[in-house]
Amino acid sequence: MGLTDTALTITAVRAVLLSHRYQPGEELTWVGGTIWSWDAALVEVTLSDGTTGVGEAGAGIMAAAAVPGIVDAFRPYVLDHEFAHPLEVADHLRAYTAFWARGGMLNGVAGAIETAAVDAVGKRLGVPAYEVLGGLKRDWIESYASGGLGTTFGEVSDWAAAQIEAGFGTVKFRAMTDPDTTIKLLDHVTALLPEGIQFVIDAVQACASDPWPVDEAIRVGKKAAELGARWYEEPCQADDVAGYAAVRAAVNVPISGVESNGTVRDFAQLLDANALDVAQPDVTFVGGPKAFAQVAELAHATGVKTVPHVWGSGVTFAANLHTVLANPYVELFEYCTLPNPLRDAMRVEEVDFKDGGIVAPKAPGLGIQLTPEIEAQFPFSPGGGHVIR
Structure with missing residues (x-):
């Protein structure tokens, strides 16, 4: 319209x-x-x-x-x-x-x-906001289950099993601190996946605050390739463009990143270096819906797919969902399934999850409510959040 x-x-x-x-x-x-x-x-x-x-x-x-x-x-x-x-x-x-x-x-x-x-x-x-962003390009988008936290192999595999039971066809779980344990985790989880279920391994910037050397990231990537990963996510620290390019050149599995990039320019550098197979901008990090669309356009022009990073409140979920539903180049959506009552309380309509994907919402705008009651129910609590230690 x-x-x-x-x-x-x-x-x-x-x-x-x-x-x-x-x-x-x-x-x-x-x-x-x-x-x-x-x-x-x-x-x-x-x-x-x-x-x-x-x-x-x-x-x-x-x-x-x-x-x-x-x-x-x-x-x-x-x-x-x-x-x-x-x-x-x-x-x-x-x-x-x-x-x-x-x-x-x-x-x-x-x-x-x-x-x-x-x-x-x-x-x-x-x-709906997607109409303001140019109109629907699709009324349903495939979604993958994202979470896979835990400190034991059992916690991760139990989470994956629950997502498969819920109807997801792809599950993404996080690496362990070191490459050797991550390789063992990959063997453990993938051995339990039913036939036809795909997986993603997220190395979390080569496991967060103490990144693996590039040769170790490559070793994990080769295991991910051997086991048929849909992609291998963030195998290097976010600013290590050369490391991304080296990993991509060395392994036969798609390489993705970088969710925390804050500008279109950051993604252009990765694309220019042939460092990605999957670009992962987030509307709430990269500078808004227009910047996200610019990244998707650049990626498409170089044969790279775009899959959004989606990891926040109901506002982040909705902002990314409406943006990708209005984008011709995005065909897969990250669905964080970790418990978050704040995320759920802000929605004015339930997520319509059907056949392994999300049906386009109908509520005006983002379909989000921010009321005095919500602000009172979820007061800010300093000293928490996703702090990596």
Whole structure:
């Protein structure tokens, strides 16, 4: 459908920090540490007609406390500015803050403001956000189960079995701290997968804070290839473009990354280096829906697939879902299945999971609610989040 009334003026912007604090004994544990709470760093905009919309800065799951100050710094550049379309918002912010805000969490916050503007315009028009983003390119998208945390092989394989029972055709689980144990984990989990079920191994930047040497990343990649992985995710530290290229050249399994990249430029460097088979931008990290679409376009032009990273509150889930449903190049969606009541409480309609994928939602905007009751139910709890130790 063609939309003509997309103009907007933002009259207020505020940061909203929320947490779901896990009860003792219910925390999420993995080799990177303990996740005491699931945090969300949201941005709410108010338009001149009173309509509100919500976006999320994805890095807030680890560093939510940094977001309010960034919102304060961005506020003067968007208040009372007339935009013809919400997809102009993040580019406007990038242009006016280029001396100090080129990437990282700052671009994630710029993208959150853009996402919030898309949400608000969709709500005002009474249409799903994907219509504001150009209209549906598909009304269903294949989804894979993402989670696979745990500190024992049994915890990981039990999680995978539950996802298969739920109807997923692909499961993604995380590496262990060292390459040798990760190889053993791969043997253990894949031996239990039913015929026809695919798997992904996520090395989490060559297992997080102490990255494996490239030759060790290659050794794990060769095992993943031997076992038929759908892809091998983040085998190197995020900024190690040469390492990615070396791993890709050495193993016969698709290489993916980098979910935390904060600009289109970061992905262009990886693509120019022939370092990826699967690009994994996240709307909430890379700078908003428009930046995500630019990455997907660049990837498609070089024969590289795009699969979004989706790991946050209901806002992150919805922002990425609506963006990919409006994108011609994205055919697979990450579905985090870890327990997160905050994520679920924000939805105004249930996820329609059918035949191993997600049916396009129908609610206006992102289909997200941010109410005083939700803010009271999930007060921000400092000192938690996804902190890698």
